[in-house]
Amino acid sequence: MSSTPVTRRQIIATGGAALVASTAPLIVPAQAAGLAPTPTMRGGANNYRPGAPIVERIGGGGFLMTGTVRRAGDGAPLANQRIQIWAHTTEGYESDPQSHGATLTDANGRFEMDMPQIVPAFGQAHGHLASENDGFKTVFLRPVMASPRLTTLHANFILEPV
Amino acid sequence: MIETRKWLPWLALFLAMAVPVIAAAFSPYLAWRRPVYIIAGFAGIAGFTLMLAQPLLANGMMPGLTRFKSRQVHTWLGGLIVAGVIIHVIGLYITSAPDVVDALLFSSPTPFAPWGVGAMVAIFAAAGLLMLRNRIRPRHWRLAHTLLVTAAVIGTIVHVLLIEGTMEFFTKWLLSAAVLIALAIAVFQLQRRVRR
Numbered sequence: 001m002s003s004t005p006v007t008r009r010q011i012i013a014t015g016g017a018a019l020v021a022s023t024a025p026l027i028v029p030a031q032a033a034g035l036a037p038t039p040t041m042r043g044g045a046n047n048y049r050p051g052a053p054i055v056e057r058i059g060g061g062g063f064l065m066t067g068t069v070r071r072a073g074d075g076a077p078l079a080n081q082r083i084q085i086w087a088h089t090t091e092g093y094e095s096d097p098q099s100h101g102a103t104l105t106d107a108n109g110r111f112e113m114d115m116p117q118i119v120p121a122f123g124q125a126h127g128h129l130a131s132e133n134d135g136f137k138t139v140f141l142r143p144v145m146a147s148p149r150l151t152t153l154h155a156n157f158i159l160e161p162v
Numbered sequence: 163m164i165e166t167r168k169w170l171p172w173l174a175l176f177l178a179m180a181v182p183v184i185a186a187a188f189s190p191y192l193a194w195r196r197p198v199y200i201i202a203g204f205a206g207i208a209g210f211t212l213m214l215a216q217p218l219l220a221n222g223m224m225p226g227l228t229r230f231k232s233r234q235v236h237t238w239l240g241g242l243i244v245a246g247v248i249i250h251v252i253g254l255y256i257t258s259a260p261d262v263v264d265a266l267l268f269s270s271p272t273p274f275a276p277w278g279v280g281a282m283v284a285i286f287a288a289a290g291l292l293m294l295r296n297r298i299r300p301r302h303w304r305l306a307h308t309l310l311v312t313a314a315v316i317g318t319i320v321h322v323l324l325i326e327g328t329m330e331f332f333t334k335w336l337l338s339a340a341v342l343i344a345l346a347i348a349v350f351q352l353q354r355r356v357r358r
Binding site (some may be wrong): 089093 | 196254260271272325
């Protein structure tokens with residue numbers, strides 16, 4: 001049997017097809033699943049106060065809590081999402097009403113809250129955040145500060161539509 | 163000189179136990195804590211510091227006490243440790259009930275919580291073993307008590323070292339090392355005496 005000469009064009013065509021075939025199954029489920037929703041953290045809901053009021057800042061401020069809220073799947077930023085924030089701070093315990101406040105995300109899905117300095121409580125300097133919004137599953141986060149000397153803390157929500 | 167030999171170990175023990183407590187009392191975080199939470203923290207610290215005296219007394223290593231008296235003091239201090247743990251847990255429960263419930267159910271987000279709860283169980287069991295004092299062989303009783311207090315010491319040390327904001331860094335590491343060494347020496351010496 002005489003050998004068929006393989007042209008450069010054929011190599012490129014088969015190689016290209018193989019490349020598409022091999023990556024396609026990887027891309028498709030990734031697009032289907034998209035961005036996975038943030039799970040509620042252990043202990044995240046401790047000392048939560050449903051419906052805490054929206055405030056300009058919590059107490060005297062001085063510590064900055066920041067974060068983002070996006071939709072699971074396509075990762076679209078979510079505006080006007082209500083985020084409740086609370087912690088053990090220099091001005092009160094987690095369970096104290098004045099330690100709680102809520103804020104809304106801006107058009108880019110960002111939120112921030114000026115609040116009193118978080119101090120270590122129950123062995124860790126940590127904050128609590130709750131996303132309490134219609135149309136999405138409620139999520140509770142409990143981020144831990146790398147050091148109690150820090151004056152900012154950041155938390156991201158990826159919400160699952162219900 | 164004999165007098166010095168008698169009081170020097172007691173002074174050393176007192177300082178080793180008192181310095182970590184005093185250091186913790188100067189913590190700036192106390193300003194942001196209410197009395198119940200502070201009492202809960204110090205009850206835990208006190209229980210931990212007493213763990214340094216326990217092996218020394220069990221082994222009759224402190225001068226000026228007969229072996230019987232030494233064991234008697236050991237029993238009293240054991241009762242104080244149990245009381246310290248109870249005050250610690252109740253005080254924390256009053257401060258933040260959901261966090262304590264999480265800890266007791268082993269579902270706490272903090273890595274030190276299960277070690278503390280494990281140590282609590284071991285402490286209660288080691289003390290509760292007293293009720294079986296005359297019902298099981300001394301050799302078995304001693305083995306069970308040693309295993310339980312070893313578990314309690316290890317659990318407590320991991321608990322303490324992972325916690326931030328209650329004890330001061332250097333004093334808690336030094337006290338942890340001292341408690342471990344005291345326990346190791348006592349266990350080793352007791353074993354040798356039992357074998358002979």
